Amino acid sequence: MRHGVARFVTGFLALPVGLYLFYVVWPFLQAAGYSLTDWGGYSDRQQFVGLDNYLRLFSDELIRKAFWHNVFFLITVPLFTIALALFLAFLLNVGGREDKAGIRGVFGSGLYKVIFFFPQVLSLVVIAVMWQQIYRADGQGLINGMLMKIGLVSEDEPITFMYDPEPFLGVPAVLWWLLLIAVWSGAGFYMVLFSAAMQSIPKDVYEAAILDGAGRFHTFFRITLPLLRDTVSVAWVYLGFIALDMYALVFVMTPSQGGPNHASEIFASVLNFTAFQKGQFGYACAMGVALAIFTILLAALQLRITRRERIEY
Amino acid sequence: MSVTPDLDRRTLLRRAAAAGLLVTPAAGLLSACAGSTPSQNDDSAGEKSNDNPFGVQDGSAVKVVIFNGGLGDAWAKEDQAIFNAKYPNVTVNMSSTQKIKTEEQPKMATQPSDVVMNSGADMMDISTLVNEGAIEPLDDLLAAPAWDSEGTVADTLLPGTVGDGTYQGKFFVVNVAYTVWGNWYNSVLFDKEGWTPPKTFDEFFALAPKIKAKGMAPYVYDAVHGYYPRWALMATVWKSAGKQAVIDIDNLKENAWRAEGVLPALEAWEKLVKDKLLLPGKLDHTQSQQAWLDGKAAFIQVGTWLKNEMAATIPPGFEMKISDYWGLGATDKAPNDVYAGAGEGIVVPAKAPNKAAAKEFLRAVLSKAGSAKFAELTKSLASTKGSGDNVQDAALASANELMKNASSDLISIKLWNFYADLDKESQNLSAELMAGRLTAAQFVDKMQAAADKVAKDSSITKQTRDA
Numbered sequence: 114m115r116h117g118v119a120r121f122v123t124g125f126l127a128l129p130v131g132l133y134l135f136y137v138v139w140p141f142l143q144a145a146g147y148s149l150t151d152w153g154g155y156s157d158r159q160q161f162v163g164l165d166n167y168l169r170l171f172s173d174e175l176i177r178k179a180f181w182h183n184v185f186f187l188i189t190v191p192l193f194t195i196a197l198a199l200f201l202a203f204l205l206n207v208g209g210r211e212d213k214a215g216i217r218g219v220f221g222s223g224l225y226k227v228i229f230f231f232p233q234v235l236s237l238v239v240i241a242v243m244w245q246q247i248y249r250a251d252g253q254g255l256i257n258g259m260l261m262k263i264g265l266v267s268e269d270e271p272i273t274f275m276y277d278p279e280p281f282l283g284v285p286a287v288l289w290w291l292l293l294i295a296v297w298s299g300a301g302f303y304m305v306l307f308s309a310a311m312q313s314i315p316k317d318v319y320e321a322a323i324l325d326g327a328g329r330f331h332t333f334f335r336i337t338l339p340l341l342r343d344t345v346s347v348a349w350v351y352l353g354f355i356a357l358d359m360y361a362l363v364f365v366m367t368p369s370q371g372g373p374n375h376a377s378e379i380f381a382s383v384l385n386f387t388a389f390q391k392g393q394f395g396y397a398c399a400m401g402v403a404l405a406i407f408t409i410l411l412a413a414l415q416l417r418i419t420r421r422e423r424i425e426y
Numbered sequence: 427m428s429v430t431p432d433l434d435r436r437t438l439l440r441r442a443a444a445a446g447l448l449v450t451p452a453a454g455l456l457s458a459c460a461g462s463t464p465s466q467n468d469d470s471a472g473e474k475s476n477d478n479p480f481g482v483q484d485g486s487a488v489k490v491v492i493f494n495g496g497l498g499d500a501w502a503k504e505d506q507a508i509f510n511a512k513y514p515n516v517t518v519n520m521s522s523t524q525k526i527k528t529e530e531q532p533k534m535a536t537q538p539s540d541v542v543m544n545s546g547a548d549m550m551d552i553s554t555l556v557n558e559g560a561i562e563p564l565d566d567l568l569a570a571p572a573w574d575s576e577g578t579v580a581d582t583l584l585p586g587t588v589g590d591g592t593y594q595g596k597f598f599v600v601n602v603a604y605t606v607w608g609n610w611y612n613s614v615l616f617d618k619e620g621w622t623p624p625k626t627f628d629e630f631f632a633l634a635p636k637i638k639a640k641g642m643a644p645y646v647y648d649a650v651h652g653y654y655p656r657w658a659l660m661a662t663v664w665k666s667a668g669k670q671a672v673i674d675i676d677n678l679k680e681n682a683w684r685a686e687g688v689l690p691a692l693e694a695w696e697k698l699v700k701d702k703l704l705l706p707g708k709l710d711h712t713q714s715q716q717a718w719l720d721g722k723a724a725f726i727q728v729g730t731w732l733k734n735e736m737a738a739t740i741p742p743g744f745e746m747k748i749s750d751y752w753g754l755g756a757t758d759k760a761p762n763d764v765y766a767g768a769g770e771g772i773v774v775p776a777k778a779p780n781k782a783a784a785k786e787f788l789r790a791v792l793s794k795a796g797s798a799k800f801a802e803l804t805k806s807l808a809s810t811k812g813s814g815d816n817v818q819d820a821a822l823a824s825a826n827e828l829m830k831n832a833s834s835d836l837i838s839i840k841l842w843n844f845y846a847d848l849d850k851e852s853q854n855l856s857a858e859l860m861a862g863r864l865t866a867a868q869f870v871d872k873m874q875a876a877a878d879k880v881a882k883d884s885s886i887t888k889q890t891r892d893a
Binding site: 372374 | 649651705706708713846847849855
């Protein structure tokens with residue numbers, strides 16, 4: 114009987130595992146293989162060059178620039194997204210006044226949940242195209258238009274958003290504007306994630322805290338946040354992946370896909386340029402493999418640091 | 427060879443599909459079009475004559491694939507009618523698509539179509555097709571008598587058409603659409619105000635205050651795609667420094683960017699930016715074109731596809747006309763050279779089953795009657811001389827006029843087709859110069875440095891041009 118179950122399960126798993134190996138793992142291995150060659154992408158000629166492509170990565174100025182831009186997103190995207198999502202989730206679930214029905218969210222929280230989640234249903238490209246109109250750098254842009262109407266921005270000098278490489282806190286302004294979109298579009302999903310986690314926290318814990326005279330500030334930092342630790346940690350890893358990508362936003366929104374003049378260049382945009390415009394697939398594969406290794410290390414490190422005893426309610 | 431950036435989203439999807447190829451076993455397909463040596467058996471040999479120079483066989487069939495993009499496919503149906511009027515017993519199987527590479531490349535090595543218009547975002551890479559021997563040289567088409575006028579087919583083509591279709595010394599690509607670049611203006615407005623379109627920057631700078639006084643910006647440009655302003659910058663460089671200077675730049679010659687005339691050309695643009703003659707704000711190609719149509723700016727520079735691209739939103743009483751790019755004046759080495767060239771290429775696969783009919787069909791496409799229909803339907807010039815002569819369209823007529831007054835040399839820049847690195851750098855620097863963050867001198871220094879870097883990089887295959 115037991116034996117039969119094992120065979121039954123294996124039978125079901127064989128096909129998906131096979132597909133996974135063929136369509137995911139095998140291409141990864143192939144890319145790793147190509148990264149050791151000087152393949153140009155359009156012929157069957159390629160030469161083995163060993164680790165040359167990887168060594169080249171270290172002396173490539175553009176890659177270095179792109180790397181630091183990715184690091185910027187790596188720090189800021191999770192930080193701001195999680196902070197905003199936590200804040201919203203707290204307000205929607207336990208931030209309201211307590212009454213006879215117990216702890217609840219602020220008035221109208223059901224509606225807010227839908228509104229905040231809304232960006233998640235849109236594809237990232239749709240979001241980018243929409244924000245192009247919001248960020249439009251003349252009087253017809255949503256933000257510029259409104260600010261001009263109330264006289265905060267002069268008609269002759271609109272805010273240039275995606276075209277502004279001037280550094281703010283040492284980082285080109287265009288990256289901050291991209292960050293705003295990433296946080297806006299991501300916060301809704303994590304709000305729902307955190308809401309679900311918060312709802313699994315027993316209400317009596319809150320009630321006890323309130324009886325003891327804890328305000329919203331203390332309930333959040335002393336109860337909610339510590340009990341959400343696991344969820345926040347996972348969210349941080351996911352958002353780290355998103356921060357290392359950012360490709361769709363940069364590709365659709367920035368001038369020359371990474372501009373102005375490389376001010377918003379990221380790993381993926383350099384990779385795209387190297388492979389499809391320069392025709393250096395081997396080198397581009399090396400970039401991809403390097404990024405993959407970096408991502409895996411980061412995720413491992415992140416989960417390791419935040420690992421600790423689980424709390425059973 | 428589509429010159430418009432078209433939909434960014436479409437490009438994105440194409441890139442995404444290509445990115446998929448990078449990591450899938452399907453990468454092998456990329457070289458699937460590798461042809462063996464062109465087949466020599468001429469199974470379609472009919473009687474050859476002056477009237478039927480390739481020997482099209484009665485009763486045969488020819489398969490034609492048209493790119494259905496910005497130019498549509500109505501013009502090709504006219505060519506089919508012209509062809510069938512002469513060969514009623516030859517069947518033309520015409521189809522049109524936007525997915526040229528997706529649909530045609532897999533067939534290239536086995537049973538390709540006879541005529542393929544290789545254009546749009548999903549086009550087959552031309553240099554790969556040539557290197558792999560997958561397409562047929564069409565030099566005999568050039569030498570054949572023209573369909574309905576005197577001389578050979580080559581004689582009927584506009585200057586640059588043969589050069590633009592020639593790779594490694596052979597003519598492979600029949601580019602059917604002819605694009606002229608220049609500064610566009612609204613002739614109704616200019617007539618009303620008594621303004622004349624300037625020929626030089628000095629004339630423009632003199633006119634600019636009058637334009638500003640009317641509450642208009644003198645100039646608007648595409649701030650998203652660096653290659654838009656780059657056309658204009660390089661046109662001024664060519665006019666000012668002359669053809670040889672640009673050839674040297676394309677050939678990565680030492681200190682080519684420091685040649686006499688290059689810096690002053692860019693300084694004229696620097697002045698245009700410094701004097702605040704640009705419409706405030708950063709717009710993309712269609713937004714800037716719309717701003718120009720809305721009367722917010724007097725001049726915009728772009729190619730002759732402009733009218734087709736903006737057809738839906740041209741306001742009543744707006745008459746767009748093109749004028750030549752501005753030079754610097756008396757010091758110009760090539761003041762009358764016009765920026766123009768042929769695009770939208772048609773190829774005949776080396777393994778096409780009915781090459782005779784394919785070439786004959788192309789002869790019909792390049793006919794006087796066919797190209798006139800092309801110009802009439804697309805509002806763009808065809809590569810055949812005089813295609814726009816009888817079209818009642820002010821925009822087309824002004825382009826036609828510009829070409830008639832042009833000198834024999836056409837402005838053509840190869841730099842960005844030769845080297846992807848310099849393509850990127852020149853786009854970025856052009857945008858920076860137009861944004862006022864770069865001076866002309868810095869532009870020259872940075873381009874020279876980038877060119878030197880490419881010249882020294884042994885991993886990059888070098889290309890050269892003689893003319």
